[in-house]
Amino acid sequence: MKIIGINVHDIRFPTSLDGIGSDAVHVDCDYSATYVEILTESPELRGIGLSFTIGKGNELCAKCIDYFKPLVLQKTILEIEETIAEIWQKCTNHSQLRWIGPEKGVVHMAVAAVFNALWDLLSKYYKKPLWKYIVDMESSKLVKKLSFRYLEDAITRGEAVSILENKRRDLKNSSRSIIESGFPCYTTATGWLGYSDEKMTELVKQSLQDGWTHFKIKVGQDLQRDIHRVKLVRDLIGPNNKLMVDANQMWSVDESIININKLKKFNLYFVEEPTSPDDILGFKKIKENVGNVNLASGEMCQNRVMFKQFLINRSLDFCQIDSCRLASLNEIIPVMLLASKLNIPIIPHAGGVGLCEYVQHLNIINYLLITDNKTYLSEYAESCCEHIERPAKVVNGRYITPQEPGYSAVIKPSSVESYNFPNGKFWSSKT
């Protein structure tokens, strides 16, 4: 069974019209996907992968994928499975493209889309949901598919195998539990910065009725307004539900210290991205000056080398891996393994397009195979789920474990067609 074609689409949904996704720096997100379809000799078997972006520039990620096609085309699925680590290394370490990275930004996100599609393809080939395909794989075989390059000083392949093997001892119980109970998540959908007090109030009340217990809201534009919004939501949800805030990098290190100290009386479960996502040492300085407030970061953490430092330096308390910014499982699983070694909880970033569909698998892999940490939590925001064939299901604040083959983030063909940029029906009608 060979790979015979790769189609790439620039898909953009006009979410900016409703203020969805708006925060202190991303004021006009059009939730978008660099969308990859890998075609095989069997018309029924297609690998689908995406990278989430927020509009402009999506075409750059899409265009970059052209360079990776020759590394995949005409290979059989079993060749892909056997050599996925080598192909990944050739893409991330491409001798010319690495200059405009390396392993960060546009090029790395293009790699992510391709490998999200390859992992989808492999798990569909074996007719298993992605999480099950990974969990069923022998530990040493799995570790060989991952990249530990530049991580070896923090975690070795041997340690990785030990972590996996150790978790397997309880696999029967843990599998039953995850299938029966699902995986807990928090909602971001009630507190976008573009929402009025009235809209937030209504959404929080509805979410409480729907069983949510963890709420995140955006801050970072104006401290007085931030305090007002945080107080509003804290009053609505009461003292026992959890409240987090996300500043989306708005503050300097010193401003972060001042502002977090003013906000912390509202008992924050964590503060996300107070400052630059690149500032490992800045995060540490903030942590040292805000008492016991926990920090979270990761949706803009560019690669495993940055996560390594955030983790070993204890610059963050919650590690928010992103399924499309890290270059797919090859890099995500090593970060989760290192976090496990250091007993730091993973709380994946989600929302956007397809991210909830991806992280539901990553959560289960982490829970079943990797972490012993007892903090189980994941983000959820139902944005764009109307365009997904089988969107992630959340009931009572828990992701329902997916059972269909693949990695789940498949956009409906009609939406692919309409929202193709700039020639799809929706966008061509706008010009």
Next chain:
Amino acid sequence: MKIIGINVHDIRFPTSLDGIGSDAVHVDCDYSATYVEILTESPELRGIGLSFTIGKGNELCAKCIDYFKPLVLQKTILEIEETIAEIWQKCTNHSQLRWIGPEKGVVHMAVAAVFNALWDLLSKYYKKPLWKYIVDMESSKLVKKLSFRYLEDAITRGEAVSILENKRRDLKNSSRSIIESGFPCYTTATGWLGYSDEKMTELVKQSLQDGWTHFKIKVGQDLQRDIHRVKLVRDLIGPNNKLMVDANQMWSVDESIININKLKKFNLYFVEEPTSPDDILGFKKIKENVGNVNLASGEMCQNRVMFKQFLINRSLDFCQIDSCRLASLNEIIPVMLLASKLNIPIIPHAGGVGLCEYVQHLNIINYLLITDNKTYLSEYAESCCEHIERPAKVVNGRYITPQEPGYSAVIKPSSVESYNFPNGKFWSSKT
């Protein structure tokens, strides 16, 4: 005087044919430029700027610039001069593009090309070489044009003004000295990894005759071959000339420690990029385990936030800023100011296309206005200088101070035409 047009060219020179630029990871560089021409109402006055890349992906940087054009077009030159900090902030913090950065990789390098062109335009408007335009500007006015965002915990604008003012006291003497004596540099052109022993021997001998005293060679493919090459060059240049090696990120942290300890008997002036350019803490660990060997890094250091950490953490001994990876003077000067505050020498990365032309100005600005550190050194490699209108001049291992208006990296129109990718004469004849 208004800006009335912006042309962007994807220019690629086929340097891979000669092994120029080859190192352990960049085995087939085609030295390239994302090339920006800013047109004004006066046909004689054009701002020219570029970002250096090594081939594939150059078109992504070029394409990205389309998004920045509306922020510049139709503005007068005086408006640009007045608001260059705000325009820079709008580009680097673009509400949608920042998702595929932020401030790193393709998007950031596109910003660099645009602002290199704007600074070129401003200095040409005042009929001064760029360095002179900057040096003549009032300190507080200069500082207002720079970005200190996320740097404030390490250096304030007030400290920046003090550094500048302090250096101005000796400006008359230091200006005379730089004009009379030029600025010292080292050569990288003798030790590309693709070169045979014979070719290296011949080039080193020639360079010694030409007055060079500092030599850098590439290592990182095979330790025994590295040792052989380092010994070869050390024997050729004798014990008094300086020898540096560049591993181009080939090693893990632990390998770096082992390999540097094996190479250090050859008395290395510095070891460049032993491991990932993102690994601030890894560099520090290496430093702590190789005795008094100095480390250098920077050509792949993505932005000022990363440099801030490398500098305050003392993870490097020599700060190799890149004139096209950092987003032009708006970001480069703040990094140089911070390095000055911490007394860490700047040794800019050069070579490639246009980089020598750029760094000759940066060196002078640093020397006259910013640093008190007595280590004066800059990289030089004469690659592609045949395509530059007025290439940087080096005599006896020293850059001659440029006196023509502008920022100097202007490619000959005939070369722009021939090497335009893929439709220029050279490339279309290849297909």
